[in-house]
Amino acid sequence: MTGSERQSTVRQSPGQPSPGQPSTGQPSTGQPSTGQPSLPPVRLAPESDSSAQWLPELRTIAARALDCAGGIEPALALAIRLGQELPYPMEGRTLQLWESLATVGACNLSVGRSIEPHLDAVSILHQARQQSGSEELEQLATAGNSCWGVFAAEGKDQHLRAHRQGNGWMLTGTKPWCSLAGRLSHAIVTARTDDGRRAFAVNLKDPGVSVIATGWVALGLPEVSSGPISFEHVPAVPVGAPGWYFARPGFAWGGAGVAALWFGAATAVARRVYAHCAGREPDQIALLQLGLVDGHLTAARNALALAARQADSDRHTAGASLPAARARAAVVRASESILELAGHAMGPEPLAFDADHAARVADLTVYLRQDHAERSIASIGQQLLAPGRLPW
Helix, strand or coil: CCHHHHHHHCCCCCCCCCCCCCCCCCCCCCCCCCCCCCCCCCCCCCCCCHHHHHHHHHHHHHHHHHHCCCCHHHHHHHHHHHHHHCCCCCCCCHHHHHHHHHHHHHHCHHHHHHHHHHHHHHHHHHHHHHHHCCHHHHHHHCCCCCCEEEECCCCCCCCEEEEEECCEEEEEEEEEEEECHHHCCEEEEEEEECCEEEEEEEECCCCCEEECCCCCCCCCCCCCCEEEEEEEEEEEEEECCCCHHHHCHHHHHHHHHHHHHHHHHHHHHHHHHHHHHHCCCCCHHHHHHHHHHHHHHHHHHHHHHHHHHHHHHCCCCCCCHHHHHHHHHHHHHHHHHHHHHHHHHHCCHHHHHCHHHHHHHHHHHHHHCCCCCHHHHHHHHHHHCCCCCCCC
16 A cells, blocks of 8 residues: 555544444444543644634544543554544644644543554654655555554663664664553664664564563553563664664654643643632632643643644754754643642542542653653753854
């Protein structure tokens, strides 16, 4: 299947049946509907009249995410479907992609954490195919039932090496922080070569791949364990040239896409604070807390909306790092502040007796630590001091 055929036959609007598939009248996740009530979609640019056309699709995505009920297998089935339906970043509809991620994040962050890496991998393969025209990458990307992860973290004492063998490549070593590795079919991994770090596509069902058991004890994202995997002479397909994975504009915008998930979860926490205040006569302190929540959420929303526009308008430039980092930093700051304000505003009761809220707080707390905190902010400062730049 060519890329153009895939666009015309597979990436239809969410909620519509695939070619040859009868309509059931219900959103499909590969699982029966649980009948859960839908949640309002999370919007990044509600002031845009044209974006209202996307609302029915966002509502369908919200219903599908809720239907997963936090389960990993239905979430991965949904990931495969959304990978066929949602737009790629940097191609004119980044805002809609990020609104979809934010909406999933507001429904269930474990589901979002399962879906986002597959969407990122599909996007990476698309970018690499555009550059190289590789038929092998085309076949990997269009395999209907493959579910992907992206493993690019480096460990202090754990390294993955890639070496040539004949006309191909082989991977040997250990890769840390491989979320859901035992449940995925494929992954894009970064490995060290004689020419620097490089990305490769691998089949995780190869007999040379071993998932190393670890004591994942996190109370947040408890089903999305992230441990190391071992590679022993595993065939791999190069994805881009040496250094391409980190240098491409899509690397920075992918990080902002993760922030869209965080923003969705933070929005759900903010909605819980709003319901708490609306359900009683709030005093001045409660009104202050609600106003602060609104300020943080509005700043993060505006930062993501601006970044989405920049991603689409500057897709071919290498200047993505700063605007993407700014958006991500705004979301991290807002999310951390909203978590703190929610605790101050509502006390221990929802953390003790509201299972959805307690899980969301724990999930978001763990997930946010994927960001590098002060080091991420310092990297923004470094970029601001680039010669010849007046940043404000």
